[in-house]
Amino acid sequence: MMRGGSPRHHLRRMIATRWFSRERLPAVKKLLPVLLVLATAVAALWWRGRGPEGFVLISIDTLRADHLGAYGYPLDTSPFFDEFAERGTLFEKAFVQLPGTLPSHMSIFTGLYPMEHGVYPPDSVLSEEISTLPEMFQRAGYRTAAFSEGGYVAGRYGFSRGFDVYDDIGKSKPGGAAETVRRALEFVDSLKGDDRFFIFLHTYEVHDPYMAPEGYGSWPGPPPDIWQPSGANLTAASKGELSFDSEDLEYFVSLYDASLRFVDDQLRRFVEHLWDRGVSRDSWVVITSDHGEEFFEHGSLVHRQVYAETLHVPLLIRRLGQRRGTRVRSLVESVDIAPTLFELADLEDPAASFSGRSLVSALKNPAEVIRSQAYAENLTSPTRTLLESREDGLFQLLVTRFPDSERRELFDLSRDPAALRDLSGTRRALARDLEIKLEAYDWQARAEARREDLGEEQIERLRALGYLQ
Numbered sequence: 001m002m003r004g005g006s007p008r009h010h011l012r013r014m015i016a017t018r019w020f021s022r023e024r025l026p027a028v029k030k031l032l033p034v035l036l037v038l039a040t041a042v043a044a045l046w047w048r049g050r051g052p053e054g055f056v057l058i059s060i061d062t063l064r065a066d067h068l069g070a071y072g073y074p075l076d077t078s079p080f081f082d083e084f085a086e087r088g089t090l091f092e093k094a095f096v097q098l099p100g101t102l103p104s105h106m107s108i109f110t111g112l113y114p115m116e117h118g119v120y121p122p123d124s125v126l127s128e129e130i131s132t133l134p135e136m137f138q139r140a141g142y143r144t145a146a147f148s149e150g151g152y153v154a155g156r157y158g159f160s161r162g163f164d165v166y167d168d169i170g171k172s173k174p175g176g177a178a179e180t181v182r183r184a185l186e187f188v189d190s191l192k193g194d195d196r197f198f199i200f201l202h203t204y205e206v207h208d209p210y211m212a213p214e215g216y217g218s219w220p221g222p223p224p225d226i227w228q229p230s231g232a233n234l235t236a237a238s239k240g241e242l243s244f245d246s247e248d249l250e251y252f253v254s255l256y257d258a259s260l261r262f263v264d265d266q267l268r269r270f271v272e273h274l275w276d277r278g279v280s281r282d283s284w285v286v287i288t289s290d291h292g293e294e295f296f297e298h299g300s301l302v303h304r305q306v307y308a309e310t311l312h313v314p315l316l317i318r319r320l321g322q323r324r325g326t327r328v329r330s331l332v333e334s335v336d337i338a339p340t341l342f343e344l345a346d347l348e349d350p351a352a353s354f355s356g357r358s359l360v361s362a363l364k365n366p367a368e369v370i371r372s373q374a375y376a377e378n379l380t381s382p383t384r385t386l387l388e389s390r391e392d393g394l395f396q397l398l399v400t401r402f403p404d405s406e407r408r409e410l411f412d413l414s415r416d417p418a419a420l421r422d423l424s425g426t427r428r429a430l431a432r433d434l435e436i437k438l439e440a441y442d443w444q445a446r447a448e449a450r451r452e453d454l455g456e457e458q459i460e461r462l463r464a465l466g467y468l469q
C-alpha cells in the first residue's frame with residue numbers, strides 16, 4: 001500500500017495537484033509541440049505507401065548507360081540513381097531502336113519498331129489506327145499526365161494522345177529539369193487517395209549543347225575557344241567541319257556529367273516527394289532514355305551513329321516498396337517497355353498489339369532470357385544493326401548500304417566493349433549469319449503515319465534544340 005491511499009487515489013492526486021497545477025502548465029505547454037510532431041510522424045507512417053497507386057515513366061533524353069555509377073562509371077554522376085537501383089531491377093543490356101528522339105520515344109510509347117509506327121522526323125504524326133500506352137491507361141480509368149520538354153517530344157506527333165494533361169514545357173536551359181519536376185509534383189499533389197495514375201516525365205537536361213546548371217561541375221580556367229552556348233560548333237565538329245582536340249572533348253564530357261549530376265538531384269527530389277505524399281508502395285517507377293550520346297568514340301559527336309554509345313541506355317524498373325535489387329543480363333529493347341507496363345497494370349485493351357516483349361518474367365526471375373537479339377536503325381546514315389547475345393559473346397553487326405557500295409562491321413562487345421576491332425574480315429561466317437537475321441527484321445508499317453505542316457513555332461523549337469539548321 002502506498003503512502004496516502006490506494007494507487008488510484010494517488011494517481012488522482014497527482015493529476016489534480018501536480019500535472020495540472022499552475023506551476024506545471026508551462027512544462028506541459030512545452031511538451032505540446034513535441035507531442036504534435038510525434039502525432040504527425042505516426043500519421044505520416046500510417047499514410048505512407050497507402051495513397052494513390054500508379055506508374056511513372058521517366059525519360060532522361062540523351063542518357064548513355066555507361067555514365068551512371070550503377071553501370072560502372074567511376075565518377076560521382078548519379079548517387080541517387082545508383083541508390084534507387086540497388087532495390088530495383090536494373091537491365092544491364094537495354095538498347096534503343098533508333099538514336100533519334102522522335103522515333104525512339106514513339107517506340108517506347110507504342111511498343112512498336114520505328115518502321116512499324118512509321119513516325120520519323122521532322123513532320124510525321126502517329127496514325128490514329130495505332131494506340132499508345134497512355135491511351136490504354138486512360139481508357140482503363142487512370143489519371144494521366146505528361147511533363148515534357150517538347151521539341152521532338154511535342155504532343156503534336158501523337159505523344160499527347162491519352163493524356164488528361166500534356167504539359168509541353170519546352171526546353172529552358174540550364175537547370176530546366178527543376179521546373180519540369182516541379183510541375184509534375186503539382187500533379188502528384190492533386191492525386192486523391194483512390195486515384196490510379198500514369199505520369200510521363202521527360203527532360204533534355206543532358207542533351208547538347210551541354211550547359212551545366214549553376215553550382216554543378218567544375219572546370220579549371222575558362223572554357224575552350226570552341227565552346228559556344230548555341231551548340232553550333234558541336235554540329236560542325238560532328239560533321240568533320242571543325243577540328244576538335246582532346247581538351248575540347250574533355251570539357252564537353254565534363255558538362256554532360258555535371259548536367260547528369262543535376263538531373264540525379266531532380267530524380268531524388270521527385271521520388272522522395274512520391275514517398276512523402278504517401279504514393280502506394282505498389283506503384284512503379286521506370287527510368288530510361290531514348291538514346292545515348294557519342295563523344296568521338298567513332299569519329300562523331302552527339303547521336304548520329306549506331307554504336308553502343310548511342311544505343312545502350314539505362315533501364316531501371318522498380319516497385320516503390322521493392323526491397324531486393326536485381327540485375328538482368330538479358331538483352332532487352334525500348335519496345336519492351338510498353339508491354340511490360342501493360343502487364344504490370346493488368347490492363348485489358350483490344351487495341352493492344354505490341355512487337356516488344358513484356359519484361360515481367362525477368363522482374364520475377366532475373367536469369368530469364370527475354371531476347372537474344374536487338375535491332376536498331378539510323379536516321380543520319382543508311383545503317384541497320386543487329387546485336388546478338390551468344391554463348392561465345394555479345395556481337396554487333398552493322399550494315400551500311402550506300403547507293404553504290406556496302407559496308408559491314410562486326411564487333412565482339414563482350415571482349416571489345418568500345419567496338420574498336422572490326423571482325424567482319426575474320427569472322428565471315430558469323431557476319432553472314434547475323435546479316436541473314438538482320439534481314440529478317442523487315443516489318444511492314446502497321447499504319448501510314450500522316451505528315452503535317454510543322455508550323456513556324458515548332459520549327460523554331462526544333463532549331464533551338466539543334467535539330468534543324
Ligand SMILES: [Zn+2]
Pocket residue numbers: 061062100101102290291
Ligand atoms: Zn533524344
